[in-house]
Amino acid sequence: xxxxxxxxxxxxxxxxxxxxxxxxxxxxxxxxxxxxxxxxxxxxxxxxxxxxxxxxxxxxxxxxxxxxxxxxxxxxxxxxxxxxxxxxxxxxxxxxxxxxxxxxxxxxxxxxxxxxxxxxxxxxxxxxxxxxxxxxxxxxxxxxxxxxxxxxxxxxxxxxxxxxxxxxxxxxxxxxxxxxxxxxxxxxxxxxxxxxxxxxxxxxxxxxxxxxxxxxxxxxxxxxxxxxxxxxxxxxxxxxxxxxxxxxxxxxxxxxxxxxxxxxxxxxxxxxxxxxxxxxxxxxxxxx
Numbered sequence: 479x480x481x482x483x484x485x486x487x488x489x490x491x492x493x494x495x496x497x498x499x500x501x502x503x504x505x506x507x508x509x510x511x512x513x514x515x516x517x518x519x520x521x522x523x524x525x526x527x528x529x530x531x532x533x534x535x536x537x538x539x540x541x542x543x544x545x546x547x548x549x550x551x552x553x554x555x556x557x558x559x560x561x562x563x564x565x566x567x568x569x570x571x572x573x574x575x576x577x578x579x580x581x582x583x584x585x586x587x588x589x590x591x592x593x594x595x596x597x598x599x600x601x602x603x604x605x606x607x608x609x610x611x612x613x614x615x616x617x618x619x620x621x622x623x624x625x626x627x628x629x630x631x632x633x634x635x636x637x638x639x640x641x642x643x644x645x646x647x648x649x650x651x652x653x654x655x656x657x658x659x660x661x662x663x664x665x666x667x668x669x670x671x672x673x674x675x676x677x678x679x680x681x682x683x684x685x686x687x688x689x690x691x692x693x694x695x696x697x698x699x700x701x702x703x704x705x706x707x708x709x710x711x712x713x714x715x716x717x718x719x720x721x722x723x724x725x726x727x728x729x730x731x732x733x734x735x736x737x738x739x740x741x742x743x744x745x746x747x748x749x750x751x752x753x754x755x756x757x758x759x760x761x762x763x764x765x766x
Contacts, residue, residue, distance in 0.1 A: 548607045550582040555593050572596045580604050582735070589737050608664035610732035610739045617668040618728060618746060621656035625750035626676055626724040631696035634752065639759045643702050643709040647693030648676045648722060666732035670746055673725045680710045681718035681754075715758040723749050 553565035555577055565579045572578060574597055582590040584607070594604055626648040632638045653671040678687045693708030694700075702709055712718065728743040 547585045547609055547611075548582060549584075549586075550580060550604075550607070553579045553581065555579040574598075582607060584734075584737075584739070590735060605661060605663045605735060607735045607737075608660040608666075608732075610666050610730060610734055611741060611743060613658050613660060613664065613666035613732060614668040614728070614730035614741075614743055617656040617658035617666055617730070618670060618743070620658060621654050621668070621670060623654055623670055623726055623746055623748045624651055625748040626692075626722045628678070628720065628722045628750060628752060629695070630720075630754065634754070638712070638754060638756050640712055640715055640756055643711045644754070645693070645696040646678050646687070646689065646708045646710065646720075646722075647695050648689070648724070650674060650676075650692045650724075654726075663735050664733070666730055666734075668728055668730045668743065670726040670728045673727055673745070675725065676708075677723040677725075678708065678710070679721040679723075680712070681720050682712055682714070682716075684710070712754075712756040715756050717753055717755050719751055719753055721749060721751050723747055 552569050552572065554567050554569060556566045565581060569578065575595060577593060577595050579591065579593050581588060590607075592604060596603070628646060628648045630638075631645040632642075638644060650672045653669055655667060655669050657665065657667045659665045674691055676689045676692045678689060680687065687708055687710055689706075689708035691706055694704055694706045700707075724747065726746040726748070728746055730741055730743060732739045732741075
């Protein structure tokens, strides 16, 4: 199982949340990806509205409904004897050293309700929640999923005659795990797992060959009818480009502003190509 990590450094105003820092004590990261600047009045490249009052309510006031599925709104808190967070009038401009209640929903489901004192220069301010799916896709990009390693018999570079079944097989790699971090409060880990089926386009215009489990390796004495064997017969001599495709299912686990979120991303595919030369053998008869 391959493990990879990366840090997404959000420049500009960095604030931290009430949630404990995720990843404390974790090993050193092996790279950084800078994805923009988050400052008041600037959308930071992340889909929040810009203009007077701030890119994101926690960073200067206003309402934010980013493209990433989060909707965070700010209200004047109402005192309550039992300690419950009750929202009063919605506010669109935050005043320094004033108390506010923040309600954040993700795809229409309330995920956070908190009260804080607004002062962008002090720690303890609510941080911008990252989109877990977007962050997970960054992790998959970091992972650089490998293409399938195709083997054939007769072997590559050997003599492969027409009308002789060619065996193909590819080893199925282990699940690939990668982590992307927007900041200490927004971390996503994506796990890509091969689905187990490899598709081979033999390159001669015939149909794609589906190989469950990547096919069966050739062995001396092993019959062409072996269950799971992946074979193709070329009928004409020539050089053909064989394209092999592997499909990966992707799941993610994310900690976003202290919330644990899980989900599934669309399948990923990786491909590899190689050439195979098919030869027409000549038969010569010798008189006795």
